[in-house]
Amino acid sequence: MITLESAIASAKKSIPxxxxxxxxxFFCSLTATVSVAQNAKDTNDGLFHDDLLEHFVGKWSVSxxxxxxxxxxxxxxxxxxxxxxxLRIQLQGMEIVPRLGIPIEVVYFVGYNHNAKRYVVHELSGxxxxxxxxxxxxxxxxxxxxxxxxxxxxxxDTVMVQRFTWKPDSVSWRMVSxxxxxxxxxxxxxxxxxxxxxxxxxxKPSEKSGE
Numbered sequence: 001m002i003t004l005e006s007a008i009a010s011a012k013k014s015i016p017x018x019x020x021x022x023x024x025x026f027f028c029s030l031t032a033t034v035s036v037a038q039n040a041k042d043t044n045d046g047l048f049h050d051d052l053l054e055h056f057v058g059k060w061s062v063s064x065x066x067x068x069x070x071x072x073x074x075x076x077x078x079x080x081x082x083x084x085x086x087l088r089i090q091l092q093g094m095e096i097v098p099r100l101g102i103p104i105e106v107v108y109f110v111g112y113n114h115n116a117k118r119y120v121v122h123e124l125s126g127x128x129x130x131x132x133x134x135x136x137x138x139x140x141x142x143x144x145x146x147x148x149x150x151x152x153x154x155x156x157d158t159v160m161v162q163r164f165t166w167k168p169d170s171v172s173w174r175m176v177s178x179x180x181x182x183x184x185x186x187x188x189x190x191x192x193x194x195x196x197x198x199x200x201x202x203x204k205p206s207e208k209s210g211e
Contacts, residue, residue, distance in 0.1 A: 047084040048112045052141060055166050056087060056173070064192035071095075074103070076194055086111045086122075102126065110139070121148060144168070157182045171196060 060076040074093040081088045086109040093103035109122040119139035125131060132152045139148035144167075150160035162177040175192040178185055 048086065049084075050087075050112065050141075052144060052146060052166060053078075053087045053110060055168075056089065059197040060173070060194040061197045062091065062192065062194045064190055073192075075197065081109075119146065119148075161185070 056078040057080065058078065060078075062073045062076050064071050064073055072095065074091060074095070076089065076091050078087055078089045080086070089108040089110065091104070091106045091108075093105065095103060104126060106123065106125040108124075111120045111122070112118070113120055119141065121137050121139055123131065123133075123135045123137075125135075132154070133150050134153055137148055137150050139146055141147070145163050145165040147161070147163045150162070152158050152160070159180045160177065161180055162175060165174045165176075167174055173194040175190070175194070176188050177190040177192075178188045180186065
């Protein structure tokens with residue numbers, strides 16, 4: 001059984017050959033740093049409008065390079081929900097994750113606090129109530145990047161920093177993750193890319209007579 005302490009300990013070690021730690025660390029985050037500008041659009045309709053997150057809406061194919069190894073991690077779909085107050089991002093794995101014994105499944109709800117001028121992220125995953133950050137974090141935006149800071153409840157000296165950057169030229173998202181331990185940034189351990197999912201191939205009509 002994976003515990004909170006063992007997950008954070010694995011992340012701290014960041015062993016090049018330990019792909020499990022990489023996958024667990026990524027999927028328990030969507031997270032990052034502080035930037036000054038907040039670019040979510042304040043409107044009079046009381047809804048959450050954001051031109052950056054709007055690029056996330058749709059279906060994506062996700063892959064990554066972790067410690068020099070390639071992983072095909074599954075599908076991602078994002079849509080506005082709850083009266084356009086949150087962007088729901090659902091990540092569904094297709095491969096069994098070692099030690100978990102099941103494909104990964106994570107659902108994020110990204111919203112915005114207009115009074116505090118900052119993004120809020122609610123997260124549900126296979127970690128259940130044992131989620132390392134309690135299933136919640138804050139985020140800030142800087143241009144085409146959304147950066148979130150993930151604090152670990154059981155490890156005050158360690159934070160997860162993950163930067164999601166929209167690449168309009170390639171119509172893709174790049175997500176780079178690293179740890180900060182005692183204020184010192186560690187080398188990136190995950191470089192993830194999301195590209196538009198290929199449209200479903202229509203079925204060919206049957207050549208049999210009467211079908």
